[in-house]
Amino acid sequence: MSLLELHAVDKIFGGLHAVRAVSFQVEKGAIFGLIGPNGAGKTTLFNLITGVYTPEHGRISFAGKNIAGLKPALIAERGIARTFQNIRVFRTMTVAENVMVAGHHLHKASIAAAMLRTRSYERDEQALAKRAQELLEILGLAELAGEVAGSLPYGSQRRLEIARGLMLSPELLLLDEPAAGMNSQEARTLNEQIRFLRDQLGLTVILVEHNMAVVMNVCETIHVVDHGETIAEGSPAEIKVHPKVLAAYLGEEQPADEASS
Amino acid sequence: MRAVIRLAVASAVLLAIYGLQFGVEAGFTEYVQRIILLAGINVILAVGLNLINGTTGQFSIGHAGFMAVGAYGAAFVGVQLARPVHAALGSGPFADALIFNLALLAGALFAGISGLIVGMPSLRLRGDYLAVVTLGFGEIIRILFNNASFLGSATGYSGNDPSGLPAYTNFFWVFAWATAIVLLIHNLTFSQTGRSLTAIREDEIAAEAMATPTTRLKVTAFAISAATAGIAGGLFAHMQAGVRPEDFRFERSIDMVVMIIVGGLGSISGAILGGIFVAVSLELMRDLQQYRLVLYALLLIVIMIVRPEGLLGTRELHQLLRRKSPKPAPRKTEGA
Amino acid sequence: MTQFLQQIINGLSLGSIYALIALGYTMVYGILKLINFAHGEVFMVGAYTGFYAAGALGVAGFEASGRGFPLYLALLVLIVAMAAAALLGVAIEFLAYRPVRSAPRLTPLITAIGVSLFLQNAGMLLFSPNPQRYPAILSEVRFELFGVIVTNIKLTIFAVALCLMLGLHLFVQKTWTGRAMRALSFNIDAAKLMGIDTNQVIRSTFAIGSGLAAAGGILFGLDQITINPLMGVLTGLKAFVAAVLGGIGSIPGAVVGGLLIGLAEQLTAGYLSPEYRDAITFVILILILLLKPEGLLGVVRVEKV
Numbered sequence: 001m002s003l004l005e006l007h008a009v010d011k012i013f014g015g016l017h018a019v020r021a022v023s024f025q026v027e028k029g030a031i032f033g034l035i036g037p038n039g040a041g042k043t044t045l046f047n048l049i050t051g052v053y054t055p056e057h058g059r060i061s062f063a064g065k066n067i068a069g070l071k072p073a074l075i076a077e078r079g080i081a082r083t084f085q086n087i088r089v090f091r092t093m094t095v096a097e098n099v100m101v102a103g104h105h106l107h108k109a110s111i112a113a114a115m116l117r118t119r120s121y122e123r124d125e126q127a128l129a130k131r132a133q134e135l136l137e138i139l140g141l142a143e144l145a146g147e148v149a150g151s152l153p154y155g156s157q158r159r160l161e162i163a164r165g166l167m168l169s170p171e172l173l174l175l176d177e178p179a180a181g182m183n184s185q186e187a188r189t190l191n192e193q194i195r196f197l198r199d200q201l202g203l204t205v206i207l208v209e210h211n212m213a214v215v216m217n218v219c220e221t222i223h224v225v226d227h228g229e230t231i232a233e234g235s236p237a238e239i240k241v242h243p244k245v246l247a248a249y250l251g252e253e254q255p256a257d258e259a260s261s
Numbered sequence: 262m263r264a265v266i267r268l269a270v271a272s273a274v275l276l277a278i279y280g281l282q283f284g285v286e287a288g289f290t291e292y293v294q295r296i297i298l299l300a301g302i303n304v305i306l307a308v309g310l311n312l313i314n315g316t317t318g319q320f321s322i323g324h325a326g327f328m329a330v331g332a333y334g335a336a337f338v339g340v341q342l343a344r345p346v347h348a349a350l351g352s353g354p355f356a357d358a359l360i361f362n363l364a365l366l367a368g369a370l371f372a373g374i375s376g377l378i379v380g381m382p383s384l385r386l387r388g389d390y391l392a393v394v395t396l397g398f399g400e401i402i403r404i405l406f407n408n409a410s411f412l413g414s415a416t417g418y419s420g421n422d423p424s425g426l427p428a429y430t431n432f433f434w435v436f437a438w439a440t441a442i443v444l445l446i447h448n449l450t451f452s453q454t455g456r457s458l459t460a461i462r463e464d465e466i467a468a469e470a471m472a473t474p475t476t477r478l479k480v481t482a483f484a485i486s487a488a489t490a491g492i493a494g495g496l497f498a499h500m501q502a503g504v505r506p507e508d509f510r511f512e513r514s515i516d517m518v519v520m521i522i523v524g525g526l527g528s529i530s531g532a533i534l535g536g537i538f539v540a541v542s543l544e545l546m547r548d549l550q551q552y553r554l555v556l557y558a559l560l561l562i563v564i565m566i567v568r569p570e571g572l573l574g575t576r577e578l579h580q581l582l583r584r585k586s587p588k589p590a591p592r593k594t595e596g597a
Numbered sequence: 598m599t600q601f602l603q604q605i606i607n608g609l610s611l612g613s614i615y616a617l618i619a620l621g622y623t624m625v626y627g628i629l630k631l632i633n634f635a636h637g638e639v640f641m642v643g644a645y646t647g648f649y650a651a652g653a654l655g656v657a658g659f660e661a662s663g664r665g666f667p668l669y670l671a672l673l674v675l676i677v678a679m680a681a682a683a684l685l686g687v688a689i690e691f692l693a694y695r696p697v698r699s700a701p702r703l704t705p706l707i708t709a710i711g712v713s714l715f716l717q718n719a720g721m722l723l724f725s726p727n728p729q730r731y732p733a734i735l736s737e738v739r740f741e742l743f744g745v746i747v748t749n750i751k752l753t754i755f756a757v758a759l760c761l762m763l764g765l766h767l768f769v770q771k772t773w774t775g776r777a778m779r780a781l782s783f784n785i786d787a788a789k790l791m792g793i794d795t796n797q798v799i800r801s802t803f804a805i806g807s808g809l810a811a812a813g814g815i816l817f818g819l820d821q822i823t824i825n826p827l828m829g830v831l832t833g834l835k836a837f838v839a840a841v842l843g844g845i846g847s848i849p850g851a852v853v854g855g856l857l858i859g860l861a862e863q864l865t866a867g868y869l870s871p872e873y874r875d876a877i878t879f880v881i882l883i884l885i886l887l888l889k890p891e892g893l894l895g896v897v898r899v900e901k902v
Contacts, residue, residue: 076472088467102471114452561711
């Protein structure tokens with residue numbers, strides 16, 4: 001049984017058929033790529049998986065259970081974490097606080113306990129802070145723990161989003177354009193980090209990305225969508241030469257005698 | 262051991278407040294004393310409102326309604342309890358203290374429940390709609406009290422005694438409650454719950470994606486905020502001869518908004534400063550009511566244009582003394 | 598039955614006034630996504646401008662001699678009030694809303710509340726806080742129709758409101774500015790990119806909305822006889838609820854919403870109790886926001902994540 005299965009998922013916004021009968025399966029431990037031209041519906045698919053949108057038709061199952069239409073907070077609890085295309089860190093909070101926010105399952109103390117600062121509350125806080133520090137170290141953000149998140153450079157903010165997501169102890173991590181704005185050195189580091197997340201932390205990763213150096217290098221399976229529909233799925237080698245994929249990104253090839261002189 | 266230390270500190274603080282009371286009552290005129298009491302009550306209102314408007318970023322402008330519920334609730338329960346408690350414990354200060362605090366707690370409970378009732382449907386709405394709905398609820402509450410004959414309708418409720426409600430409120434009770442509430446709200450704001458509320462303010466969608474139970478937390482914060490307004494209402498009621506719907510008009514909600522805007526939306530110390538500011542300006546401009554409101558209006562407009570974060574922004578006084586943290590880059594708001 | 602018809606007539610005329618005010622709310626919100634809290638006060642200023650203009654034109658004299666205020670002077674009063682309100686609306690936009698247009702949503706909301714508060718209290722200082730009797734710009738003539746009392750004032754309200762709404766409809770559909778207004782309400786950034794001078798269009802929107810509110814103010818004064826500086830608070834709120842009920846951002850919605858609120862208020866006052874005539878509007882607000890927040894004629898907005 002795959003970790004995540006989408007079956008014939010449709011998403012319609014008024015007149016716009018944003019996602020049309022998309023199906024794919026992601027095995028546990030895979031690094032799965034989701035690519036396509038702008039507006040193809042990739043982020044919409046992420047939003048469908050994480051419960052921000054509800055599909056009109058189709059099934060989305062995670063670890064065997066249907067999650068289509070569940071609330072985002074519930075889906076996050078079940079083990080799906082995500083980052084955002086437009087970076088949504090909590091800008092006025094510190095880096096450490098950003099990560100700690102996601103630690104609800106580690107922090108069982110009640111509101112009353114928080115107000116009275118009971119011993120069990122203090123214990124939970126310490127455990128949470130410790131775990132947050134560990135995650136920041138993994139993502140190389142430990143020295144920035146006390147900095148205000150909004151003042152960080154974009155690359156660090158993206159890593160912060162990942163650290164924050166990891167606090168959920170997820171099984172599945174959805175990364176939405178993590179390489180945006182990175183140079184080739186940073187992209188290479190990102191590749192290593194993604195592999196680390198899978199190899200050392202046992203995560204399954206789905207990647208929406210435009211940067212082909214990242215996608216082709218780190219993904220094992222790539223699923224291509226255009227205008228909301230699946231047009232191809234396969235290994236990076238297969239996708240690189242797939243005619244439909246090339247057509248979608250580069251346009252149809254014109255016959256030679258139509259080229260202007 | 263920890264509990265013993267805490268008890269000792271609490272007793273010391275209460276003793277200090279009690280001692281201060283003698284100083285205040287001896288050293289200031291009735292007029293000034295009243296301002297001081299109102300300032301204390303405002304602090305409670307401001308810090309409570311700041312929890313929902315500032316920390317959680319949910320704009321509620323009908324809080325006078327919750328203050329009214331607390332005021333009427335405390336007044337009513339206090340009057341009902343007077344006979345049985347005096348019968349059991351005589352009529353000394355201990356009995357009065359018991360009646361008063363039970364009444365205040367009852368008022369807070371009623372206010373908290375009304376906060377739940379208002380909050381549950383409303384907190385699903387977007388910012389400006391939430392503001393209008395809370396305004397509407399505030400008015401509905403006032404209209405209900407205005408038409409409740411067993412609570413005196415428009416003339417108000419003053420209990421069974423011809424001289425009005427017992428004047429339980431004094432410096433000690435106002436500032437003991439203010440200290441307690443400021444402490445509790447402070448602890449809440451700087452806890453995991455507080456972090457979650459701030460996350461909701463910053464980016465509710467991201468907060469949800471991080472498994473934050475946003476609706477439950479918003480409603481809970483709203484109820485706590487309403488309950489504190491209830492305590493303030495109860496304290497206010499027992500400074501007056503009676504409780505009237507007139508005291509809880511929309512202007513009162515605006516006063517509360519001014520308190521937290523001036524001090525800085527999201528800052529507890531800012532709310533305290535704002536509360537004091539409003540109490541003082543209220544009295545200083547007592548004869549110039551119309552001008553006071555014009556001043557508040559201009560203040561709101563100018564602050565929004567020139568320095569929207571108010572005096573302290575989201576920072577606390579003690580943070581100003583440390584190294585100033587860099588301001589986050591301004592961001593154009595998206596759809597939300 | 599006649600009692601019912603009477604309430605309907607009264608409700609519709611009141612509703613027409615609400616509709617005129619609601620149009621201003623809905624147009625501004627459609628473009629700027631801002632609740633113009635001060636709009637109720639513009640309505641109030643319009644009513645008072647009519648009051649003072651009529652006074653300046655000697656309405657008292659006409660009343661005393663029993664001749665009736667000439668129609669052309671009444672029209673002049675209307676035009677003057679609408680123009681004054683339009684200027685006020687544009688001034689508010691320029692001074693208070695434009696500086697905070699790009700700020701997070703809470704800031705313009707607070708500014709709007711501040712402007713509203715300012716105008717209310719400035720009104721009390723300038724116009725006297727006591728209610729004033731509205732001059733007989735139109736002398737009342739009653740007649741009976743199927744047992745129902747109809748006055749020429751009610752008919753005037755219907756006529757004026759209808760004309761203004763038709764005028765607005767034509768303006769929005771046929772003129773360049775009107776089309777630009779619709780474009781801005783769909784996507785203000787795209788409109789800017791298309792070379793539309795958004796500031797100009799926003800100014801026009803405020804001007805038109807304010808003018809309509811002023812007309813509503815004069816009609817309100819004629820209908821309700823007394824005016825006071827705080828009249829904009831409650832009426833403004835009700836008109837806002839009307840705009841929400843109809844679907845905020847939708848012009849036909851504002852009209853429908855206004856009429857419905859007017860009817861609901863009259864029927865509640867007539868059949869339930871006059872005490873609750875104001876409360877019913879709040880109840881409708883809460884119900885509509887809970888059950889159908891986009892309003893009767895509005896469109897559901899999807900948020901991009």
